[in-house]
Amino acid sequence: MPVxxxxxxxxxxxxxxxxxxxxxxxxxxxxxIGRAIAETFAADGADVVICSRTRDDVEAVAEELNGADVDGSVLPVECDVTDRDDVEALAEATAEEFDGADVLVNNAGGAGPGGTLDEVGEDDWNGVIQVNLTGVYNATHAFAGQLRDGGGEVVNTSSMAGRYGVAGMGPYSAAKAGVSALTRTLATEWADDDVRVNAVEPGFIATPPVREMFGLDEIPDRDGAGRRVGSPHEVADTVRFLASDAASFVTGQTIAPTGPPNTFQPPEN
Incomplete structure (x- = not known):
């Protein structure tokens, strides 16, 4: 008898x-990664509100995507996720333009300066925690009403650094571990509102800083399962899955686009 x-x-x-x-x-x-997610979603037919701290940068992305052959439209908004007023304004702009958000991708972040934990100053510590962890709280708090009104999806960008802890990246590792834990907590709290909350934990991805760090001249193609560096669009595809109806029974989970299992060891140059 069929199921x-x-x-x-x-x-x-x-x-x-x-x-x-x-x-x-x-x-x-x-x-x-954030730009790749915006590109992937817009190409799929989603309307996308994109933000960054620098207006010119985010407007350039929106102009390029709106001028391309994609089905979705893109709205740029200047927003610093560490600023509660900025994030509230982002939520208001989304409601005004598109009548609210169905999906929130908390991707803003940054590793900050390196060094052992005893070398990290208080300002550097606070800055990394603010953008990577408090920023997730700020945005999720601001969009709570929109997401819980009829169900929605949240996808947070964590990191393999948060899973393993990386020497010389103490604040970043701690912040990203917090993002993963917050993901599980929020998935439980919002399940009855039909909101799914998941995260991605990328390994080494060929973003501009990583390419500069390891001297990569170009973004690697998708051939070969043994690669130690992935492309931003490979992370974007994972985020799209988690935000789609195909992941209807997936919540409170963290998926790691990393290639072979690793402990966040840098790839060889």
Missing amino acids: NDEVRTSESVRDKFSVDGKTAVVTGASSG
Whole structure:
């Protein structure tokens, strides 16, 4: 006896893996992983609100995507996720333009200066925690009403550094571990509101800082499972899955786009 007598067509299955028709907010979207997420969502047919601290950078991304052959539209907003007023204004702009958000991607972050924990000054510590962890709280708090009104999805960008802890990256490791823990907590708290909350823990991804750090001339292609460096769009594809209806029974989880299992060891140059 079949589990379900409804015959699923290949088209209906494919549709579940799409974010077409959703409105998504992506923080930290001027470059790297955030920009790739915005590109992927807009190409799928989602309307995307993108933000960064620098207006010119985020407006350039929006202009390029709105001028491309994509089905979704892109709205740029200048926003510092560590500033509560900025984040509230971002939520208001989203509601005014698109009648609210269906998906929130908390991607804004940064590693900050390196050094052993005893070398890290209080200002550096606070800055890294603010942008990586408090920024997630600020944005999630500001969009809570929109997301819980009819259900929605939250996808947070954590890091493998948060899973393992990395020497010389104490504040960043701690902040990203907090993001992963916050993801599990919020998934439990908002489950009855039909809001799914998940995270991604990327390994080494060919963002501009990583490419500069390891002397990578170009973004690696997708050939080969043994790669130690991935592309931003490979992370974006994981985020799209988590934000789509195909992940309807996935919440409180952290997926790690890393290639082979590793402990966040730098790839060889």
